[in-house]
Amino acid sequence: xxxxxxxxxxxxxxxxxxxxxxxxxxxxxxxxxxxxxxxxxxxxxxxxxxxxxxxxxxxxxxxxxxxxxxxxxxxxxxxxxxxxxxxxxxxxxxxxxxxxxxxxxxxxxxxxxxxxxxxxxxxxxxxxxxxxxxxxxxxxxxxxxxxxxxxxxxxxxxxxxxxxxxxxxxxxxxxxxxxxxxxxxxxxxxxxxxxxxxxxxxxxxxxxxxxxxxxxxxxxxxxxxxxxxxxxxxxxxxxxxxxxxxxxxxxxxxxxxxxxxxxxxxxxxxxxxxxxxxxxxxxxxxxxxxxxxxxxxxxxxxxxxxxxxxxxxxxxxxxxxxxxxxxxxxxxxxxxxxxxxxxxxxxxxxxxxxxxxxxxxxxxxxxxxxxxxxxxxxxxxxxxxxxxxxxxxxxxxxxxxxxxxx
Amino acid sequence: xxxxxxxxxxxxxxxxxxxxxxxxxxxxxxxxxxxxxxxxxxxxxxxxxxxxxxxxxxxxxxxxxxxxxxxxxxxxxxxxxxxxxxxxxxxxxxxxxxxxxxxxxxxxxxxxxxxxxxxxxxxxxxxxxxxxxxxxxxxxxxxxxxxxxxxxxxxxxxxxxxxxxxxxxxxxxxxxxxxxxxxxxxxxxxxxxxxxxxxxxxxxxxxxxxxxxxxxxxxxxxxxxxxxxxxxxxxxxxxxxxxxxxxxxxxxxxxxxxxxxxxxxxxxxxxxxxxxxxxxxxxxxxxxxxxxxxxxxxxxxxxxxxxxxxxxxxxxxxxxxxxxxxxxxxxxxxxxxxxxxxxxxxxxxxxxxxxxxxxxxxxxxxxxxxxxxxxxxxxxxxxxxxxxxxxxxxxxxxxxxxxxxxxxx
Numbered sequence: 001x002x003x004x005x006x007x008x009x010x011x012x013x014x015x016x017x018x019x020x021x022x023x024x025x026x027x028x029x030x031x032x033x034x035x036x037x038x039x040x041x042x043x044x045x046x047x048x049x050x051x052x053x054x055x056x057x058x059x060x061x062x063x064x065x066x067x068x069x070x071x072x073x074x075x076x077x078x079x080x081x082x083x084x085x086x087x088x089x090x091x092x093x094x095x096x097x098x099x100x101x102x103x104x105x106x107x108x109x110x111x112x113x114x115x116x117x118x119x120x121x122x123x124x125x126x127x128x129x130x131x132x133x134x135x136x137x138x139x140x141x142x143x144x145x146x147x148x149x150x151x152x153x154x155x156x157x158x159x160x161x162x163x164x165x166x167x168x169x170x171x172x173x174x175x176x177x178x179x180x181x182x183x184x185x186x187x188x189x190x191x192x193x194x195x196x197x198x199x200x201x202x203x204x205x206x207x208x209x210x211x212x213x214x215x216x217x218x219x220x221x222x223x224x225x226x227x228x229x230x231x232x233x234x235x236x237x238x239x240x241x242x243x244x245x246x247x248x249x250x251x252x253x254x255x256x257x258x259x260x261x262x263x264x265x266x267x268x269x270x271x272x273x274x275x276x277x278x279x280x281x282x283x284x285x286x287x288x289x290x291x292x293x294x295x296x297x298x299x300x301x302x303x304x305x306x307x308x309x310x311x312x313x314x315x316x317x318x319x320x321x322x323x324x325x326x327x328x329x330x331x332x333x334x335x336x337x338x339x340x341x342x343x344x345x346x347x348x349x350x351x352x353x354x355x356x357x358x359x360x361x362x363x364x365x366x367x368x369x370x371x372x373x374x375x376x377x378x379x380x381x382x383x384x385x386x387x388x389x390x391x392x393x394x395x396x397x398x399x400x401x402x403x404x405x406x
Numbered sequence: 407x408x409x410x411x412x413x414x415x416x417x418x419x420x421x422x423x424x425x426x427x428x429x430x431x432x433x434x435x436x437x438x439x440x441x442x443x444x445x446x447x448x449x450x451x452x453x454x455x456x457x458x459x460x461x462x463x464x465x466x467x468x469x470x471x472x473x474x475x476x477x478x479x480x481x482x483x484x485x486x487x488x489x490x491x492x493x494x495x496x497x498x499x500x501x502x503x504x505x506x507x508x509x510x511x512x513x514x515x516x517x518x519x520x521x522x523x524x525x526x527x528x529x530x531x532x533x534x535x536x537x538x539x540x541x542x543x544x545x546x547x548x549x550x551x552x553x554x555x556x557x558x559x560x561x562x563x564x565x566x567x568x569x570x571x572x573x574x575x576x577x578x579x580x581x582x583x584x585x586x587x588x589x590x591x592x593x594x595x596x597x598x599x600x601x602x603x604x605x606x607x608x609x610x611x612x613x614x615x616x617x618x619x620x621x622x623x624x625x626x627x628x629x630x631x632x633x634x635x636x637x638x639x640x641x642x643x644x645x646x647x648x649x650x651x652x653x654x655x656x657x658x659x660x661x662x663x664x665x666x667x668x669x670x671x672x673x674x675x676x677x678x679x680x681x682x683x684x685x686x687x688x689x690x691x692x693x694x695x696x697x698x699x700x701x702x703x704x705x706x707x708x709x710x711x712x713x714x715x716x717x718x719x720x721x722x723x724x725x726x727x728x729x730x731x732x733x734x735x736x737x738x739x740x741x742x743x744x745x746x747x748x749x750x751x752x753x754x755x756x757x758x759x760x761x762x763x764x765x766x767x768x769x770x771x772x773x774x775x776x777x778x779x780x781x782x783x784x785x786x787x788x789x790x791x792x793x794x795x796x797x798x799x800x801x802x803x804x805x806x807x808x809x810x811x812x813x814x815x
Contacts (some may be wrong), residue, residue: 133592139620143582143616144581147613151589152586153586157592179583186554188556239472344469
């Protein structure tokens with residue numbers, strides 16, 4: 001696991017910044033790099049880490065787990081303080097708030113994020129705390145406010161742009177593809193775009209075709225973009241914080257139906273590595289790769305499968321671009337069978353690319369063809385029963401595993 | 407002594423000039439500090455704003471530097487034309503000759519801490535922002551030491567340290583970016599402005615009006631500059647816009663129409679606009695907007711200019727306009743000729759000296775081209791650099807993960 005942390009102080013040391021830190025009068029938070037001694041954290045892929053430092057380390061240290069450790073089974077957790085219970089949207093808000101406290105360059109732009117508090121309450125209370133210049137209510141103009149976020153990011157600000165529903169960001173596709181993804185490359189490295197684009201997507205409860213879109217399949221070819229999908233309060237907060245700290249443009253996919261999940265998360269400062277997958281359930285027999293809402297359908301199917309005597313290994317891939325081929329590869333080498341369960345459509349979805357990546361890299365380790373369960377290639381219907389048929393259901397997952405393991 | 411007088415550009419040789427107390431430029435450096443007042447050829451036309459005065463202060467130094475800079479831009483564009491035909495520049499090449507006054511006049515009114523963002527006709531703006539000829543030509547030819555390391559090309563010139571944000575290929579997409587840069591300027595409380603430039607073709611883009619709305623709503627220090635060269639590639643402005651008065655299209659946003667072939671008009675307008683955006687100058691809005699408590703606002707400048715070349719090198723430029731029109735503009739409104747006449751009439755230099763300047767410029771351009779031709783192509787490994795930023799981000803891993811080092815605070 002490579003959990004790399006780069007703090008604001010380290011970022012301020014980079015020469016890419018235009019914003020003058022003194023102007024924010026943020027005091028000790030933005031210490032000048034000259035006062036620090038360098039210290040190096042080397043994190044190896046199995047979680048062992050060694051630290052060599054001279055001075056100036058903060059009192060707490062980083063939690064490097066990919067998965068929230070429950071307080072009873074906290075063998076891997078480096079800190080056994082009990083955490084606090086949050087809902088997923090609150091976890092996202094906590095992540096946002098902590099990053100906004102930490103770095104005055106972080107600002108939020110979106111429709112109804114300010115005074116209204118966010119259509120899914122992710123930004124509730126932030127406008128009162130940080131003011132209208134840092135939590136900006138935009139008019140309904142996705143193309144231009146996404147472009148403005150990117151332009152602001154070019155100067156060193158770190159905007160978090162919210163699409164009220166991911167599907168609305170299709171209007172900003174040009175800005176996201178050409179400017180967000182490519183400006184770092186076409187300027188020969190002069191400009192970085194440390195923007196986070198986030199929003200809920202996916203199939204909800206009878207929201208209709210236009211409000212049930214899965215944009216990860218459209219954005220995945222954009223070079224220069226990073227994509228992550230959160231699925232639990234723990235990784236939602238961790239990924240939000242990591243995305244804001246990242247110098248790359250990151251698209252954070254949330255899901256409309258997951259906002260009210262409850263979980264106990266640590267009180268300490270933690271981040272999740274953006275490029276890393278999460279091991280949900282270790283197993284020996286078959287690898288099930290999934291992300292976002294389908295993780296819960298898979299876990300439901302896993303219960304049935306375990307009762308039937310199967311031993312699935314469930315991995316939440318989390319990083320949609322680039323894929324965490326290390327974790328996935330190790331799993332494939334162990335189980336030799338792969339099932340991908342996704343919410344994207346069959347044509348051109350994340351599953352299609354993942355399948356290709358696994359075949360390219362791990363062909364010799366496969367004992368069976370890779371199966372991919374995706375949503376149907378139809379606009380999402382309004383009727384509840386039809387909508388259920390559009391997405392993958394646990395029963396289909398069970399049947400697929402049984403077929404795979406014959 | 408400072409001899410201040412008005413010069414009307416329409417008057418050519420007048421015997422009175424011989425009696426002037428002005429001495430030729432070459433004879434004394436004390437004259438360099440002298441303030442001259444020049445009148446713009448056409449008045450400004452305002453939309454919901456009182457236009458600035460037609461009298462512009464300048465110095466001999468500035469006049470000569472205008473001449474030199476514009477000649478360099480002109481020469482660079484013509485050289486790029488030949489290089490394109492020699493297949494050393496490939497792809498798209500959009501040339502700016504004829505429009506140099508906008509680049510040069512704007513630079514004279516602002517600092518390098520103000521930001522400029524423009525579309526794909528960006529070679530001369532890059533030069534104006536401090537870019538060098540060598541970097542331009544190497545980028546055009548796709549060599550490794552180009553301003554974007556050869557990976558951007560003609561449409562992607564950038565210069566971050568002097569506030570030049572490019573260089574954008576998609577029509578109109580740079581305007582929201584420019585408003586974002588202005589937002590960052592307001593956020594950081596620098597007293598700087600952003601000039602977001604676009605053309606008459608882009609003036610019909612929806613995202614422009616979206617960005618204008620947000621900028622006006624949030625009081626952003628942005629100035630939208632429409633370089634109206636009257637043709638959106640092959641389509642004349644009257645065939646593309648129901649209302650070709652682009653300075654009025656902001657509706658609630660004040661606008662100014664400027665003669666874009668007159669570098670001094672451009673300079674005056676940009677200075678006025680910068681003051682306006684930062685709320686430095688007193689102004690009166692023509693209509694009574696009682697509910698506006700603040701006057702600091704966005705401004706639209708329409709630069710009435712002209713391009714001699716076609717839209718790009720693939721466009722001959724003569725299928726949608728007549729050669730007479732092009733040569734007519736060249737004779738009557740050419741920006742370099744205008745400055746030349748000004749210099750000669752103020753007797754700041756002789757015609758021979760100006761010719762010498764042009765020769766020097768030509769030599770510099772030729773040397774830059776020769777140097778650029780020698781520069782090697784980018785290394786193949788450059789294909790994968792700058793896709794992501796290193797550090798707390800991603801390497802495109804293969805199946806085996808590498809160790810990653812990070813720094814703690």
